[in-house]
Amino acid sequence: MWWAELIDALFPRLCRLCRAPAADGFACEEHRWVREENPARCGRCAALLGRGLPDGMTCASCLRRPPPFSRVVACLDYETLRPWVIALKHRGRRDLASPLGARLGRALQGESGPACLVPIPLHPLRHLERGYDQAALLAEAAGRELGWPVVRALERTRSTPPQGSPGAVSRRANVHGAFALDSSGRRGLAGRTAWIVDDVVTSGATAAEAARVLRRAGAGGVAVACLARAGMALSSVR
Numbered sequence: 345m346w347w348a349e350l351i352d353a354l355f356p357r358l359c360r361l362c363r364a365p366a367a368d369g370f371a372c373e374e375h376r377w378v379r380e381e382n383p384a385r386c387g388r389c390a391a392l393l394g395r396g397l398p399d400g401m402t403c404a405s406c407l408r409r410p411p412p413f414s415r416v417v418a419c420l421d422y423e424t425l426r427p428w429v430i431a432l433k434h435r436g437r438r439d440l441a442s443p444l445g446a447r448l449g450r451a452l453q454g455e456s457g458p459a460c461l462v463p464i465p466l467h468p469l470r471h472l473e474r475g476y477d478q479a480a481l482l483a484e485a486a487g488r489e490l491g492w493p494v495v496r497a498l499e500r501t502r503s504t505p506p507q508g509s510p511g512a513v514s515r516r517a518n519v520h521g522a523f524a525l526d527s528s529g530r531r532g533l534a535g536r537t538a539w540i541v542d543d544v545v546t547s548g549a550t551a552a553e554a555a556r557v558l559r560r561a562g563a564g565g566v567a568v569a570c571l572a573r574a575g576m577a578l579s580s581v582r
Contacts, residue, residue: 360443361428370443377447378424389548390416390573412555413566416545419451422574429543429572438476444571445485452490452539452569460495460532461487461569464542464554465523467500482571483541497529497538497561498554519553525561533558537565546574 358365359372366372384393386403389411393401419425428444431437463479471477480496487494501524538558540551545568555566 360440361431361437375427377420379420388415390418390545411548411552412559413540413548413551413568416548416551416568416570416573417451418545418570418573419447420572422544422546422572425572432478433474433543436475438478438481441476441478441481442485445482446489448482448541448569448571449486449489452486455537455539457537458535458564459537459539460493461490461541462495462497462529462533462538462554462558464540464550465496465498465500467502467504479542482543486541486569492539493532495529495532495536495538497526497533498523498557499526519550521553522550523554523557525557530561533561533563535564537567538563540566540568542568542570544572544574545570 356365357367357369359375360366360370361375362372364372364374371377384397384399384401385391386393386406387400388402388406391403391405393399393403422429428440432440432444461483463477463483465479466474466477480494483494486492500522502522504518504522540554540558542551545551548568551568551570555568558566
């Protein structure tokens with residue numbers, strides 16, 4: 345149709361990340377979102393299971409120490425989304441939060457029951473340095489996609505080194521006691537499943553520490569939603 349050609353001429357389909365031509369208007373060939381082929385994942389933390397194990401089986405780590413959240417849902421594995429995450433977090437590309445958050449929202453479509461989105465907060469000093477809180481922006485975009493409320497239920501009580509950085513101790517110790525309930529957070533949690541929102545889940549230690557606070561605050565349930573599952577795990581696209 346002539347009008348479709350006109351729209352393409354006026355509003356060319358470009359990659360949101362690098363502005364190269366993109367057939368789908370979202371990602372170019374270099375930065376396209378490629379789903380891994382039928383990976384077997386832990387039904388609790390989305391860690392990649394060993395060859396031959398069934399999808400949805402609980403991994404050895406979750407059997408030894410069950411996490412305080414019910415499961416992890418992610419868009420894709422970290423290696424696929426690495427350029428997107430780095431641009432969002434470290435290169436000032438806050439404009440990416442809206443399309444990425446919308447994709448995260450679509451990954452949660454079909455979830456039942458009353459729910460809310462709870463972003464993992466940055467420490468105020470890190471927020472000042474970066475100029476924005478990427479998890480909060482992702483949660484807001486996902487919330488618009490889903491029609492779910494965003495509840496700023498958490499505050500970060502101390503600054504922590506980035507997980508896995510040379511200055512960090514063990515991941516669990518690094519974030520121990522790093523979160524507290526925001527004074528207004530409890531009201532938005534009652535009777536709802538709190539979906540913790542973050543850009544990347546690696547070991548799950550940050551999400552677990554946040555989940556403990558939300559469970560003590562009376563959340564009806566706690567789960568995790570992230571753009572990417574990193575480390576020894578792949579994605580939990582559901």
